[in-house]
Amino acid sequence: MGRYLKAFVPSVILMTPSESDADGSPDGERTGDAGESGVENRLTHGSLESASDGALEYDVVTTPVLVVGAGAAGARVAIELAEGGVEPLVIGKRDHGDAHTTWAAGGVNAALGSLDDEDDWTIHAADTLNEGHHINDPDAVELTAHEMPARVRELESWGMPFDRTDDGRINQRYFGAQSYRRTCFVGDRTGEAMLETLVDRARDLGIPKRDNVMITRLLSDGTRVAGAVGFDMESGRGLLFRSDHVVLAAGGFSALYRRHSSRDDENNGDAQALALEAGARLLDLEFVQFHPTGMVGERYGEEWDGRLVTEAVRGEGGRLFNAEGERFMERYSPDQMELDARDVVARAIAREISEGRGTENGGVYLDISHRDPNYIQDRLPSMVERFESLGVDITAEPIEVAPTAHYTMGGVDVDFHTGETGVEGLYAVGETVAGVHGANRLGGNSLAETVAIGKLVGEHVVDELDSSETDVVGADAGTADLEVTSQQRALAEREFQALSALADSDGDVLPTELLDELRQLLWNHAGILRDEDDLRTGLEKLAVLRDRTADLRVEGDRTSKSFEYAVDLSFGLTVAEPMLRAAVERAESRGAHHRTDYPETDPDWGVNLLVSADQSGLSIRRRGVGDPSEPVREALEKGYELDYHHLE
Incomplete structure (x- = not known):
């Protein structure tokens, strides 16, 4: 079916507009199937029913808002929903609290002025x-920079144990x-500390969470969106989530490269x-950030290859x-040295x-041994422990x-004010989206985006539910009419x-073999240069x-990892093609996209590239920047x- 067939990537398996309503009515009235009231289940949230199409057994879960992704972005959206009186269901592919957010080690940006009182949100936005x-979305940048001082103070009030200056203020460090x-x-x-803080807040609010669930289709x-389909990764049982509001907060696609800082799954x-x-559009897929300092597997072991320093x-x-003992950044960036932009x-x-x-292991040397050992231990304890x-x-x-x-x-x-994707009821946030970072991300801004924009998206969805369900609140808000139509059920069963x-x-090639080949392909043909x-x-x-x-x-x-990797492969193949096509289209060098055949930045290319897909294939068009x-x-x-040189 669709994405899982070799000749049809990306696939677009959609309900037709007439199929999305049981009677084809333009006002979206749902008639559903008789007798599908379900039973209340607080663990899985909303209403739960079991169903079967004969050979397949699956559960149907209804919820006012489905949040796909349990990292910082998804958690912050869910917190805002709960504080607004809406009880969402958060689903994640891993155990509770085990999300990629924990790998963002160095910090989160906010113009607090703890050490440099000249700083403010406008300078953060300018940087x-x-x-x-x-080519960033200026609205996205300004919303993030303006929101962040309040969001950091909020995290502080929820117990996040920020490092402190001698006089008790939140400490701040240089980033590139x-x-x-x-x-x-x-x-x-x-x-890790941020996610722990957000998870604790979500638990205090009683937000339902379901772990080890993989979504494979919306x-x-x-x-418009009507929910999502997937499976329980522990039992293998199918899952149909019925919701008129779905928030995607499931990360990016950097693990499609041979050397990467994520886990393979x-x-x-x-x-x-x-x-x-x-039916949503993708933006600026050609821009992939290569962090300068990943671990070199040849020295530390294959399992550490690419892990972030x-x-x-x-x-x-x-x-x-370098291996000759030269501090080589003096040649490339004598003013900003090691703290120039990541792409540089x-x-x-x-x-x-x-x-x-x-x-000889294919790297260069990073040395902080000139600093006091106690200072290093205090500021970089995880790095000290890992390398020890x-x-x-x-x-x-x-x-x-x-x-x-x-x-x-x-x-x-x-739309960064709302998280709307252009598909009614479908929202996205965090590394899932494009716009804040443009051609290259400022270090410390990834965590900032998750909480700054996550709060705004949550607020908007609450407003949407308030306007449509004015007399229904709490766990039942937005679920009163969430019957599953026969057409929705048919699509899920497909x-x-x-x-x-x-x-x-039962062929001859394993998913991991093809995933490895895909990662090597992108590394070789769509890498740093x-x-x-x-x-x-x-x-x-x-x-x-x-x-x-x-x-x-x-x-x-x-329930096997082999099956999980097969689904990952299908996602990777779907995204790799538009990413490569966008990289061909952008005939210039800008930020993380460096074309050796077009080494200069071209002012005429100060545009975004939008990718859309339908049954006829992919299309790419340009859009101006505000x-x-x-x-x-x-x-x-x-x-x-x-x-x-302030650091010298």
Whole structure:
């Protein structure tokens, strides 16, 4: 069915507009099936029923709002919903509290002025626009920068244990390409501390959460959403979630590269594929951030290859040296040195390695041993502990690093005031979306976006429910009319049948083999340095790889990792093609997208690239970028810039 067939990627399996209502009525009235009242179940939330189409058994769960993704973005949306009187259901692919947010170690940006009182939100916005090479959505940037001081204070009030200055204020450190010390932190485990704080708040509010659930399809007619379909990863049982409001907060697609800072079973493009297939548009997929400092597997072991060495190491004064002992950033960025933009530092490291000045393990050296050991232990405890377990004392010797795929600036196109995607009832937030970061993300802004925009999206969905369900509140808000129509049920059962067929695949090639090939393909043909020939070769190889899925073999049932990786592969193939096509289309170098055949930034390319899909295939068009507000324009004109030598 659809995405799981080799010749049809991306697939668009939709209800037709007439199918989305049982009687085809234009006002959206649902007649449903008689007797489907279900029973209340507080664990899974809303109403729960069991159903079967004969061979397939599945549960039907109704909820006013379904939040897909249990990291910081999803949690913050859910908190706002609960505080507004709406009880959502949050679903995640992993155990409670185990989300990619925990891997964002170095800090979260907010212009508090704890150490540099000249800083304010307009300068934060200006730094973000400069880092994004001015194709960011100015509204998104300004909303994030303006909201963040209040959001950090909110996290503080909920118990997040920020590091403190001697006089008790929230401490802040330098991060790359920021004009002032703006990054708030909890040692080098800021993301973990943030998620713990948000999870505790969600528990206090009694927000229902269901773990180990994988969503594989949204119920959509291309104009509105009616829920989602997936399966329980522990039991293999099918799940049909009926909801008129679905929030995608399921991350990005950086794990589609050979070296990446994620785990292999996350950030495989789930959210972007789901949104595209549901009728939403994707934006700026060509922009993939390669973090300068990933661990080098040849030295530390394959399981550590690409794992992030937090930017906080450089923010606290870490220096980069090549194998010849040269502090090479003096050649590339004498003013900002190691704290220049991530794309600049990553390309510098890649060049040192490619020109033969790298280590024998294929990296360069990152050294913070000139700082006091107690200071390093205090500011970077997780890094000290990690490398200690590998036999390296970072307080006394350097570590080896090389660039790693880390973050995807591209994603779903949304209205940042509301999270709306253009498909009625479908919203998106966090790394799932594009717009805040433009062509390159400012370090410390990923966590900022999750809570700043997450709150706004939650507020908007509450307002939407209030306007449509004025006399129904609490757990029943928005569920009174959520019967499952025969057409919705039929679409879900088509997906369940497709998943069953996928699980029964008995060919000769394992999903992990094809995933590895896909990751190597993108690393080779759409990596840090690109050109048109390489990108087009990548598209040709992608078509061959897709054909090979006809010979897939899944080992185990729907509870197996093999089956999970097969679904991941389908998502990855869906996203890889538009990403490669967008990279071919953008004939310039800008931020993280560096074309060796077009090495200069072209002012005519100060636009966004929108990708949409229908039964006829993919289409790409350009859209102009808006203007920042007058206060932010003034900050841009003043030309604020980090002076690295403050750290010397």
